[in-house]
Amino acid sequence: MRAVARIDRGAIAHNTARLARAAEGAAVCAVVKSDGYGHGALTAGRAALDGGATWLAVAAAQEARELRAAGIDARLLVMGALDSEELAVALDADADVVAWSEEFLAALPSHARVHVKLDTGMGRLGTRDAALATRLAEAAGDRLAGLMTHFATADELDNPFMDEQLGRFRAWVDPLRERLPDAVVHAANSAATLRDPGTHFDMVRPGVAIYGMDPFGIDPFAHELEPALTLATSVLAVKDAAAGESAGYGRRFVAHEPTRLATLPIGYGDGWRRALTNNADVLIGGRRFPLVGTVSMDNITVDLGLDSGVRVGDEAVLIGAQGPERILAEEIARRLDTINYEVTCALTPRVVRN
Ligand SMILES: *Cc1c(COP(=O)(O)O)cnc(C)c1O
Numbered sequence: 001m002r003a004v005a006r007i008d009r010g011a012i013a014h015n016t017a018r019l020a021r022a023a024e025g026a027a028v029c030a031v032v033k034s035d036g037y038g039h040g041a042l043t044a045g046r047a048a049l050d051g052g053a054t055w056l057a058v059a060a061a062q063e064a065r066e067l068r069a070a071g072i073d074a075r076l077l078v079m080g081a082l083d084s085e086e087l088a089v090a091l092d093a094d095a096d097v098v099a100w101s102e103e104f105l106a107a108l109p110s111h112a113r114v115h116v117k118l119d120t121g122m123g124r125l126g127t128r129d130a131a132l133a134t135r136l137a138e139a140a141g142d143r144l145a146g147l148m149t150h151f152a153t154a155d156e157l158d159n160p161f162m163d164e165q166l167g168r169f170r171a172w173v174d175p176l177r178e179r180l181p182d183a184v185v186h187a188a189n190s191a192a193t194l195r196d197p198g199t200h201f202d203m204v205r206p207g208v209a210i211y212g213m214d215p216f217g218i219d220p221f222a223h224e225l226e227p228a229l230t231l232a233t234s235v236l237a238v239k240d241a242a243a244g245e246s247a248g249y250g251r252r253f254v255a256h257e258p259t260r261l262a263t264l265p266i267g268y269g270d271g272w273r274r275a276l277t278n279n280a281d282v283l284i285g286g287r288r289f290p291l292v293g294t295v296s297m298d299n300i301t302v303d304l305g306l307d308s309g310v311r312v313g314d315e316a317v318l319i320g321a322q323g324p325e326r327i328l329a330e331e332i333a334r335r336l337d338t339i340n341y342e343v344t345c346a347l348t349p350r351v352v353r354n
Pocket of ligand 1: 189
């Protein structure tokens with residue numbers, strides 16, 4: 001079988017409940033953008049709602065449309081910037097949207113629900129002008145649903161910038177929420193939710209931790225999170241390699257002694273990145289074996305050695321646990337010099353999610 005991503009709904013529900021506990025009474029808005037960080041937005045969204053989330057957030061209007069069309073009836077928040085066509089799609093999906101300009105607010109019909117965003121230091125979306133943000137919140141009238149910001153460095157425990165951002169947010173939102181008590185105040189991503197109750201306000205917006213990945217990039221179990229994704233495939237061929245024989249494009253693996261190679265049907269066309277060439281392990285039969293040679297579009301090769309007992313049809317795990325061994329998305333991220341988020345988001349539609 002080609003690669004499949006098995007999604008553990010129970011783990012997502014568990015992680016959501018774990019974050020809800022951490023958030024101590026604040027609502028949980030589970031972030032399921034980018035197809036639920038590669039896990040499947042609908043699967044992830046349903047599991048997060050089972051675990052106690054009451055809102056789901058996405059980046060794009062189209063993502064909200066798909067969730068609504070599939071029957072999700074929770075509150076939806078589209079966090080991204082929207083052009084007029086996308087705004088119409090978001091509103092048609094009965095999703096809340098985010099505003100930071102007079103023009104955008106002016107274009108919102110009376111039935112819209114809007115969250116005003118202050119840019120306290122992320123430098124991406126939102127206005128840096130607190131006076132403008134206040135005017136927008138007041139002008140929104142009945143359309144006002146929330147007041148928000150987003151942290152740039154919540155995952156960096158020794159960086160004081162999150163506290164600076166929090167200070168700027170509080171200076172804006174504390175007086176405002178007295179006048180606008182119905183607005184839902186929210187700021188925290190996963191890292192902030194786990195590290196600082198002072199960021200929780202009325203609602204938290206965790207993404208990566210919902211999936212059982214560590215927002216600090218090291219060890220999800222240290223935060224009582226359960227990884228939800230197992231990336232598995234099976235051994236499709238086993239062959240002997242004599243000393244001097246090679247595997248894959250460019251002969252980037254040459255056997256220096258007789259060995260046996262397994263071929264697995266996953267490659268960069270599935271999102272198993274080419275930079276993992278000679279740079280990953282695979283679990284087969286509960287043991288780690290090195291990926292050897294170049295990652296091709298559709299296949300990789302694994303060095304089994306001579307005494308593995310591995311046979312065609314055996315299951316191979318690229319992310320997840322098998323027997324006593326486990327490969328975390330965080331391990332793959334380290335090898336690729338990237339973050340766990342990108343490892344699961346990179347999985348292409350060819351990887352069946354089930
Ligand atoms: C992606 C995103 C989140 C979730 O962040 P995590 O680090 O995955 O928890 C929250 N808020 C906004 C605005 C986002 O873009």
